Amino acid sequence: MSLTVLHLSDPHLDGGPERTARLRAALDLLPDSRRPDAVLVTGDVADTGDPVAYARFREAMEGRGPWLAVPGNHDDPARFGTPPVATLDLDGLRIIGLDVTVRGEDHGELRPETAGEASAAAEGAAVTVLAFHQPPITLGHGYIDPMGLRNPDALAALIERIGTVAAVLCGHAHTAGAGTFAGVPVRLAPGIVSALGTDPDHRPLTDGGLPPGAALHRFDGAAVTTTFHYAR
Incomplete structure (x- = not known):
């Protein structure tokens, strides 16, 4: 099995139009000859939960092949339209998307019922990937770190229970990042x-003038290799 996400x-x-164009630029980073097997979006699809924003997102995703999106803290769960646990099956790889958002808060939490559904969703899969918004690791950044996953022990228990997790994929920090959690690449x-x-301590915290980027994950069985790419 060799797959790219x-x-x-x-x-x-x-x-x-401006933010939609940035999304399309990230989606178009790869040439047709390197078309990925799937596209994953780990949250904050919409800035304020505006239904028009979700319509623009669905339009941008048309014709992109299999894709899965999970909500972030800026999303409106009712308008997002994805259940708390969603799956995308590829050839030998199952991506399990989790809603770990906490209404009205920036941090994330893995709820017991979500963990139970995720464990059931992983049954029968040779290789699994867990995808959600807030990361379970700290980045050494005083602004972002308090907004991560608040109960990482619950995630560690889920990873152990599933037994086939090859990677944990997240977003939220607006920066490329890599680490290890519970023996699994993040x-x-x-x-x-x-x-x-x-x-x-510098304001503004983010720079909207820099190009949008994306991560490309290649899965060879349970081994994952990641490269980061940015639009010009």
């Missing part, structure tokens, strides 16, 4: 709407 995050669509996709600055 184009991983995007944080387009923060507002219904206007990868963060760059932000589409903006890029996080390195100084947590």
Whole structure:
């Protein structure tokens, strides 16, 4: 099994043309000869939950092949239209998308019922990937780190229970990132709407003038290799 997943995050669509164009630029990073097997978007699809923004998102995803999106803290779960646990099956790889958002808060939480559904969803899969918005690892950034997954122990227990998790894929930080959690690779996709600055005390915290980016994950069985790409 050799599969590629184009991983995007944080387009923060507002219904206007500028942010939609940034999303499309990230989606078009790869030439047709390197078309991914699937596209994954890990949250904050819309900036304020505007239904027009979700309509623009669905339009941008048309013809992109299999894709899965999970909600972020800026999304409206009712308008997002994805259940708390959603799956995308590829050839030997199952991506399990989780809603870990907490209504009205920036941090994430893996709820017991979501973990139970995710464990059931992983049954029978040779290789699984868990995808959600807030990362379970800290990045050493004083602004972002308090907004991560607040109960990482619950995620560690889920990873152990499933037993076939090859990677955890997240967003939220608006920066590319890589780490390890519970013995599993963690990868963060760059932000589409903006890029996080390195100084947590500097305002503005993000730069919307930098190009949008994406992560490309290649899965060879349970082994994952990640490269990061940016639009020109």
